[in-house]
Amino acid sequence: MVNVGVIGLGFMGVTHFKGYKKISDARIVAVADSIEKRLTGDWSDIKGNIGEAGGIQDLSGIATYKETDRLLADPAVELVDICLPTSAHRDVTIRALQAGKHVICEKPMAVSLKDADAMLAAAKKAKRHLFIAQVLRFIPEFAYVGEAVADGRYGKLRGAHFKRVISMPDWLTGDWIKNAKLSGGPMLDLHVHDSDFIAHTLGVPKRVTSQGIVSDGVVTYVVTQYAFGTKNMVITAQSGAVAAKGLCFEHGFDVYFEHGTLQHNSKANLPLTLWKEDGGSEKIDLTGREDGYVAELRHAVDVVAGRAPKNRLSGVSARNGLRLCLAEAQSARTGKTVAV
Secondary structure: OEEEEEEOOOHHHHHHHHHHOOOOOEEEEEEEOOOHHHHHOEEOOOOOOOOOOOEEOOOOOOEEEOOHHHHHOOOOOOEEEEOOOHHHHHHHHHHHHHOOOEEEEEOOOOOOHHHHHHHHHHHHHHOOOEEEEOHHHOOHHHHHHHHHHHHOEOEOEEEEEEEEEEEOOHHHHOHHHHOOOOOOHHHHHHHHHHHHHHHHHHOOOOEEEEEEEEEOOEEEEEEEEEEOOOOOOEEEEEEEEEEOOOOOEEEEEEEEEOOEEEEEEOOOOEEEEEEOOOOOEEEOOOOOOOOHHHHHHHHHHHHHOOOOOOOOOEHHHHHHHHHHHHHHHHHHHHOOOEEO
8 A cells, every 4th residue: 555645736636636546555645735725625616627626525534734844744655746836846846755755746847957857866866766747648549559659550650740739728827837937838738748748659859840829938839840860750749728718628649650540639529540541440449448647646656566667657758758848849939940
C-alpha cells in the first residue's frame, strides 16, 4: 500500500483524488489546499473543461492541511501528488523531495528548463522518484498509437497530425496564467501534451517551424511542423485556446502508416478507427484499457511499490517535451525555424 498526499484541490487535484480511489494499492492519507471550503470535501464548484464537477467527497480519516509544509512533514505520506499552478512546481517539488517523499507533479513540469533541471537534480540527490503527469502517454487512443509506432504493426510511420484545441476558459482570466513567465500560457498548459507525446513516441526532432497567435509574448494558438532530419516522415500539430465557447475541448489525430491510417477525434465522437488498404475500416477495440488518469497514477504507485521496474513518467523524459514546447513558442514568437 502506498500512502498519498495530494497538494492542490483544483480541477486536476480532484481528478487525481478520484483516480486514486480506483487503485486498491493506493491510499490517500492527506490533502492540502489554502481554501478552507475545499478541506471540508465540498468540491461542487470545481470543474474543468472536461469531466464532471468535483461534487461532495467524504474526507473522513484523511488529514487536511491549509499549509503545504504540514503535509510534507506528515510521516504517513510516501508519495506527494502536486496539482498546483505551474509557477509553484519547482519549489514544492524540491521541498517534497528534500522531505524524503516521492513526487508526482502535474504537467507542465515547469516554466523553464532551468527549473526543470533543478527538480531533476533534487530528485537525484534525494534518491527519490520524480514523476511528471504527462497523461497523454496513458490515454488509450494515444497509447495505442505509441504501440503501433514501436512494434510496426502497420508498417513504417509516414506522417501524423495532432490536434488539441479549446475555447478560452474562465480560469485563463487569472493574472498568473496570462503571465508567460509564470505559466507559459496555453502553449505550456495545453500544447505540452502533444509536444511531450511526439518527443516521447518519436524522439526529439532536430528543428521546429511554428506559426502562432501571440499576445503580449504569450502564444495562445500554434501550428508546428517538426523536422526529424533523415527520417522520411512529416509530423505536424495544432493547439491552443482559439475556439468559440461552444467548442470547449477537442483533441485527436490522423496518423499515417505504410499499411493503414489511424484516426480519432473526441469532439466528432470518432472512436479510434483503422482505415485499411483494401478500402475498409474497423474500430479498434480498447475494451479493458484503463482511464488514462487512473493508469498514470497506478503506474506511479507501482513504481514506488517496486512492482514496475521502469518509470514511464520520468522527469528526464518530460524535460524533452518541455524543451520541444519552448522551442515551438520561440519559433512562433520570432517567425523563425528553431533548432531544438
